Amino acid sequence: MSSASQFKSRAAEKAGDLRHRSVIRTALRSYEVVRDKRKAAFQSWESARQAAAETKWEAINHLDEHLVALTSKLEARRTKVHWASNGAQAREIIAQILRDKKARSIIKSKAMTSEEIHLNHALEKEGFSVVESDLGEFIVQLRHEPPYHIVFPSMHLTRGEIKDLFQKELGDAPSDSPEELTMVARRVMRQKYITADVGFTGGNFAIAETGMISITENEGNARLTAALPKTMITLMGIEKVLPRFSDLALFLPMLATAGAGQPMTCYNTMYSGPRQPGECDGPEEWHVVLLDNRRTELLADAEQRDSLHCIRCGACLNVCPIFRNVGGHTYGTTYSGPVGAVITPHLRGLQDWKHLSNASTLCGACTEACPVKIDLHHHLLQNRRNASSSEPAFFEKLAYKIFAIVANEPAFWSLAKKIGWLTQPLQSLVKGTALDPAKAWTKTRDLPPQPLESFKDWWKNRQ
């Protein structure tokens, strides 16, 4: 089945799933309350957005220089920097490090880039044991599922479902209390931390000025991941660069506010290298893998380059009525929601993924919510234009050609209205059935009755 028909059938099913609708609505309602409270704590949220967008413009428009600066600073402190053009290269670089280290088990903190390159699957195939240490990711890993949301991986599950899952997979679930379930996960994870040979992390921001990688988290699991194993590997997209250390003063609270309605995420750590001579902790080796994976193609697209501004906060998903009704898994992509619909056609092919850009009312709630002001819903329009001009759907194009002729000729337009009025009784006989040409609408909705006298008729008679 093509990705488009898969999306359509899954979306139709999920959209009618009232339980799903209510779980997601409840989860996001509490997010909305805290988010608005935190936004109000900014002197001016709008100015902050503007400043963040401008900083990102600067970062992305001079990405080449910033990446060189970042790399030389990182290397100066003995960090090994690797460049991966695509997912396969990144997977091979990471697997090779693990082979060199004769590693067997890897503990991971949350990284969407690792989802993007399907890292876990590749490593497990080679016989490595991989454990996710972010609680949400840990839960979806137990379910053999990809994350549901880029920030809240298991938001689609109720505590009862998590209790049952823990009982089945871990044999330990005293109750459905979040505290007790967290303790169960913590006990399992602590063992994994102790035995892990390599710690794997993502990165939220990379500071060109100082050669630091900033990791944001709420559970302390990323710190442990970076602190306990002797080798640390960090995978991040090349677009995560910020020019200056002081930019974090804006971006850390913005990410926390937009992403989770927090003033600051609980743990923010800046890593600048492996253990230095004379230091008593930290990994002995640190490998940073910088991933392109078609980001440079987005960079070359002047119209949509700003989608590289994305800080993966998930704010656009949270406000998107499509996401809220079809859910994260329906997209079949690493990045779901509006930003996923914008960038996936660039990352994975326009014709195969254009349906995501069509699956939108262009309501613009995403653009309004984006803390770095990505022009998301207009990019959906551009994707539609690019898809239709390169490979137009024959019948759709023909339909619009005919529509243009009718719209441009008053006699035809008037005739079309008359035909519409005359066929109403026939249409109502077959309403909602396979014979109804308007069944996509009438299956769930009524059509308005069409009056005999149109506005234009009234106007003409009046003159």
Add this chain to the structure above:
Amino acid sequence: MTVTLFIPCFMDALYPRAGISMVEILERLGHKVVCPEEIACCGQPPFNSGFWEEARTIAAPVLEKLKNAEAVVIGSGSCGAMVKKFYPELFKDTPHAELAKQVAARTWEFSDFLVSKLGVTDLGAKFPHKVTFHDGCHGLRELGIHQQPRALLTNVRGLELVEMTEVSCCGFGGTFAAKFPMISTAMGEVKCAAAAETGAEYIVSSDSSCLMHIQGLLSRQGKPTKTISLAEVLNTR
């Protein structure tokens, strides 16, 4: 002032009462209204589907017809956004680029025209009902229209305006409603539930297309809430 009134295609065919109300209101305010018969559609359906060439085939003659208009008033936030915001984009680097910008600058959505251009908020209307207002997304986010319809409704005698707690799209989205009917329906249900929560008798909107979707669902599901265009409410006596 001579107002060139642009009645969108679906309003012309399905909701003439809304258009007629606009004519009557503008005339009552002492303006001369003209409605170019040749204009049927703004070209938004092909534009939103990515067929910009076909959209230009429809939109270029519209621009020519509106070339000399003193003020263009459009009876929909969505079509208003098309002319005001997207025509300059659609005609960029074409011979119509300059004209598109000029026409866009002289174009108004109906409630915005009354409040922002004419400075009118009290039309002497009387509508003794509890209502809630649905913002069409294009009017709200492309044109930034939020306060204008509320200013007008506040002055309607007997009308009680109750806001919905959730601002969300009704799920219409033009061809989206047919391409993804189940998502569209789910969004409409969320909207109808938010409206029902207010206890309003009527859902009022500047956009007949949103109301067509909302009413379509309400009727099918046998819900008692009714829909009515803002212009019709403002034209009551």
